[in-house]
Structures are given as C-alpha cells and as structure tokens.
Amino acid sequence: MQRREVVSALLAPRQDNLLTVGGLGSSSWDIAATADNPQDFCLVGGMGLTVSVGLGLAGARPQNRVLVITGDGDMLMGMGSLATVAQIQPRNLAIVVLDNEMFGETGGQPTHTAGVTDLAAIAKGAGIPTTGTIRDAAALQDTLPHIHESDGPVFYVAKVSAEMPPTVYPPLDGPFAKDRFRAAVLGDGAV
Amino acid sequence: MTEKSAEWPSDIFTVLREREISQICHVPDAGHDRLIRLCTAQNDMSVITLTTEEEGVGILAGAWLGGRRGALLMQSSGVGNTINALALPAACRMPFFTIVTMRGEWGEGNPWQLPMGQGAPGALEAMGVTLYRVERAEDVTDTVSAAAAQAFNNQCSTAVLLSQRLIGAKGFK
Ligand SMILES: Cc1ncc(C[n+]2csc(CCOP(=O)(O)OP(=O)(O)O)c2C)c(N)n1
Numbered sequence: 354m355q356r357r358e359v360v361s362a363l364l365a366p367r368q369d370n371l372l373t374v375g376g377l378g379s380s381s382w383d384i385a386a387t388a389d390n391p392q393d394f395c396l397v398g399g400m401g402l403t404v405s406v407g408l409g410l411a412g413a414r415p416q417n418r419v420l421v422i423t424g425d426g427d428m429l430m431g432m433g434s435l436a437t438v439a440q441i442q443p444r445n446l447a448i449v450v451l452d453n454e455m456f457g458e459t460g461g462q463p464t465h466t467a468g469v470t471d472l473a474a475i476a477k478g479a480g481i482p483t484t485g486t487i488r489d490a491a492a493l494q495d496t497l498p499h500i501h502e503s504d505g506p507v508f509y510v511a512k513v514s515a516e517m518p519p520t521v522y523p524p525l526d527g528p529f530a531k532d533r534f535r536a537a538v539l540g541d542g543a544v
Numbered sequence: 545m546t547e548k549s550a551e552w553p554s555d556i557f558t559v560l561r562e563r564e565i566s567q568i569c570h571v572p573d574a575g576h577d578r579l580i581r582l583c584t585a586q587n588d589m590s591v592i593t594l595t596t597e598e599e600g601v602g603i604l605a606g607a608w609l610g611g612r613r614g615a616l617l618m619q620s621s622g623v624g625n626t627i628n629a630l631a632l633p634a635a636c637r638m639p640f641f642t643i644v645t646m647r648g649e650w651g652e653g654n655p656w657q658l659p660m661g662q663g664a665p666g667a668l669e670a671m672g673v674t675l676y677r678v679e680r681a682e683d684v685t686d687t688v689s690a691a692a693a694q695a696f697n698n699q700c701s702t703a704v705l706l707s708q709r710l711i712g713a714k715g716f717k
Contacts, residue, residue, distance in 0.1 A: 374606070394609055399632040402602035406632075409606025409614070412567065412590055417610075433595030434602070441592060527636030531609065539611045 354490060356451050356513040360422060361387050362493055363449060368418065368501060372410060372538065376403035376423025378458035379517065380451055384422060386521035391537035394530065395523035401430030404448055408438055411446040411505075414538065418445050418501060425452040425466045425510075432475060438506050439480030446505040448476075453513050461515065476508040483507040552684040552710065553578035556643065559685060560615060563692040565641070566590060567607040567614030569600035575645030575711040576617045597622035601629035601640065608638050613696060616642040620664040620705075621657065630671035633701050640673070640701035641692050651713035665705065673701040679709055 360383040364373065373393040375381040380403075381395035394410075396403055407421035428450045438446065454467035466472060476484045487493050487509055499507055524530040532544040556579050560568075568583045568591045570576060584591045594600050600616040607614045618626075623644060633640035647654070648661015665675055676691040678684055688704050695702040 372610075396632070398635060399602065399629060402598065402605075402629055402632060405599045405602025406606035406609070408592075409567065409603035409608075409612075410610045411606070412603075413607045413610025413612035431599070431602075434599050436595055437592060437599055437603075441590075531636040531638055534609055535611070538609070543611060 354488075354493065354511060354513050355516065356383055356453065357386060357518050358490070359449075359451060359493060359511045359513060360384060362497065363420065363422065363500065364388065364390075370417050371501070372414065372417045372419050374403055374407040374410060374419065374421045375523070376421070376427040378424060378427070379453075380423045380427070381523050382518070382520050383451070385523040386518065389523070391533045393523065394534045397523070397525055400427055401434075403427050404431050404434040404438060407446055407448065408434065408441065408443060411443040412441070415445055417538070418447070419443075420500065421446070421448045423448075423450055424457065425450055425454065425464050425472065426456045428472055429465055429470070435476050435479040435481060435508070443506055444504045446507075447500045448506065448508045449500060450508075450510045451513050452510045453515050455515060457515070457517055461517075473508065473510045481506050481508045484509065486510045486512065488512050550681060552681045554582060555685045556688050557582040559688045559692060563613065563689065563696065565613045565615050565692065567604060567612050568592070568617060569594055569603050569614060570617035571597050571600075571619070571622050573617070573619035573622075573645045575619070575706060576643070579617065597625040598629035601626050601632060604640060605632050605636070605638055613639070614641070615692075616640075618642060618644055620644055620646045620648060621660040623664040623667055624660045627667055627671060630668075630673065630701065634672045637699045639695040639699050641695040642673075642702075643688065643704045643706065645706050645711055646708045648708075650708040652708065653713065668703050671701070673703050675703055675705055677705045677707060679707045681710060684710075
C-alpha cells in the first residue's frame with residue numbers, strides 16, 4: 354500500500370471526536386499532507402514516545418477516540434509502551450503502525466521488521482487483545498470500523514511501500530502546536 | 545530510620561490532591577512505595593506502572609494535551625532513562641513535574657547507584673528542568689507545592705529531589 358493512501362483512508366472523512374497523535378518523521382508528514390487539522394498533534398522529535406502520548410491523551414479524554422499513527426522505527430523504540438497500554442486497556446485508543454520496514458527519515462536503513470520481527474505479534478504478546486497486519490486496500494477497508502469504533506485498545510500494522518512522498522510539515526513550533534491542539538479540544542480558555 | 549516511616553509521603557499526597565494532579569506514572573522505588581499506595585487507593589487518580597521512565601514523560605504530555613495534570617515518580621537512576629524524552633515538554637513548553645527519590649548519596653551502600661545518582665541533577669538541568677531539593681521532612685509540603693506550582697503555572701519542567709537523607713540510606717552491608 355501507499356502510505357498517504359492509508360492515512361487518507363484513516364483520516365478522511367474525519368470523525369469529529371477523533372484526536373490523532375503522529376509519530377516523528379514520515380507519519381507526521383502524512384497526517385499534515387491529509388489536512389491541517391488542529392485535532393492532530395504531530396511529534397517532530399521524542400522518538401519512541403508516540404504511543405505513550407496517545408495513552409496519556411486517551412486517559413484524559415475518554416469522550417474522544419484517540420488514534421496513534423506512527424512508523425515501525427518509532428514503535429520499535431517504544432515497545433514497552435505496548436505492555437503499558439495493555440495494562441490500562443483504554444477503550445478509546447487505536448494504534449496504526451505504517452510499516453515501511455525501514456528508518457525512512459534517516460535514509461531508508463532497514464528496521465527489524467524487514468527481518469524477522471512481527472510488531473502485531475509483539476502487541477498481541479504484550480496483551481493487546483485486537484491486533485492484526487493489513488497488507489492491501491481491501492483489508493484496510495475491512496479494518497477501518499475496528500480502528501474507529503471497536504473497543505480498544507486495538508493495534509494494526511499497515512504494510513506500506515518504501516516510497517517517500519514529498520515532505521509536508523505540521524506546525525514545527527511546539528508551543529503553537531500544543532496551544533492550538535488544547536484550544537481545539539478543551540476550548541479557548543485552555544490557552 | 546524507624547521514626548521516619550513518617551508523614552512525608554502523605555504530605556506529598558496532600559499536595560498532589562491540592563494541585564489537582566491526577567495522572568501518576570512510576571517505575572517503583574522503595575522510597576515512593578507509600579505514596580504510590582496512597583495514590584492507587586484514590587479512585588479519581590490514575591496510576592500507571594511504566595516499563596521505563598521515558599514512557600512517563602510521553603504519557604504526561606498526552607495527559608496535559610487532554611487537560612489533565614500528572615506527575616512522574618521515579619528513582620534517580622530513572623532520570624537517565626528520560627533524557628531525550630524531556631525534549632518533548634521543553635520543545636512544546638508543556639508542564640512536566642517529577643518527584644525523584646535520590647540514591648547514590650548520603651551513606652549509599654550500593655556502588656552501582658553512584659554514577660546515575662550523582663549525575664541525575666546535572667542531567668535534569670542539562671534538559672532545562674529546574675531542581676528543588678528536600679533534605680528534611682518539615683520542608684516536604686512547601687517544596688513539593690512550590691515545584692508543582694512553578695511547573696503548571698509557567699508551563700515548564702520542575703523536579704523535586706528527595707534526598708537519601710530524608711528517605712533513609714539503603715545499607716548493603
Ligand atoms: C532518539 C533518536 N534516535 C534517532 C533519531 C533519528 N531518526 C529520526 S526519524 C528516524 C526513523 C524513524 O523511523 P520510522 O519510525 O520507521 O519512520 P519512517 O520515516 O520510516 O516512516 C530516526 C532513526 C531520532 N530522531 N531520535
């Protein structure tokens with residue numbers, strides 16, 4: 354699959370109560386390329402933390418659906434966070450890993466998933482009940498309702514090709530990005 | 545030391561309640577045991593056990609994005625696990641508040657605790673975290689309260705270092 358097609362299928366049309374957390378690098382660019390939505394918080398650093406940010410947000414906002422979209426490299430750095438998600442079992446948290454089997458942002462060096470590592474199996478072993486690997490557009494369509502509506506936590510690996518689409522930046526200024534997100538979610542009084 | 549199984553953990557708990565801090569993350573340390581139990585027993589607090597301390601920095605950032613205040617409880621060795629993660633609250637000017645039980649000082653018995661215990665304050669300061677140190681039980685309430693106020697009122701990072709003198713040195717021999 355093409356990564357941008359996967360992310361547009363996830364985010365357009367957009368559900369009002371959806372909050373998205375994007376992982377550093379290509380995943381954040383994909384989210385920004387889909388739309389400049391204030392309910393998206395895109396990391397541009399903090400490698401390995403994306404799932405943790407989603408977990409904290411899901412706990413603070415039980416009335417929202419929280420979708421983490423990140424890369425395989427970021428997920429590998431934060432594998433312990435899957436065990437923590439499994440302990441908490443947040444019903445409103447979904448995680449999608451765009452697995453291009455490489456560290457795309459740093460030159461395309463192969464990650465562990467290019468070898469023998471299976472992130473969906475790791476998530477299952479961590480204790481996340483609903484996991485799977487999506488390999489084509491038809492499977493993605495079938496999985497969308499689970500990502501958006503099933504009781505969480507849900508975890509899916511979407512296998513994507515190695516192409517690197519043009520970079521589209523989300524807000525790079527952290528205080529602006531954070532204030533814009535909080536105002537969108539909590540109201541203008543929050544900033 | 546027996547005398548010290550005293551009131552300061554519940555003093556910290558009271559400050560957490562007053563400051564409306566409800567998301568607690570920790571990798572346990574013996575020095576935080578009592579506080580963790582108090583928080584766990586409180587229905588409207590969420591207590592998350594981490595696999596590594598850096599997760600806590602991410603969780604607290606996410607909680608803040610959703611309007612919730614939190615604190616990371618860790619041992620000084622855990623500070624070393626958080627360093628790059630601390631870029632997240634720093635780059636986004638989010639509050640980050642941690643309470644660190646110090647090891648590797650004041651009669652420490654385990655030589656493996658010395659490097660990170662003695663390096664922890666410098667590592668935190670290098671990442672822009674303002675330090676508040678507590679040596680005596682009577683200073684706990686004011687210091688923890690001031691550190692939390694600074695973090696949440698100014699959207700910056702603060703750490704309270706609870707000295708090993710306060711907690712009680714862990715003798716190995
Ligand atoms: C702690 C840390 N180590 C290394 C880097 C350099 N780095 C930036 S992006 C990236 C790769 C991310 O890979 P992945 O999550 O698979 O994303 P992709 O770009 O392939 O979509 C790396 C290693 C970093 N930013 N932080």
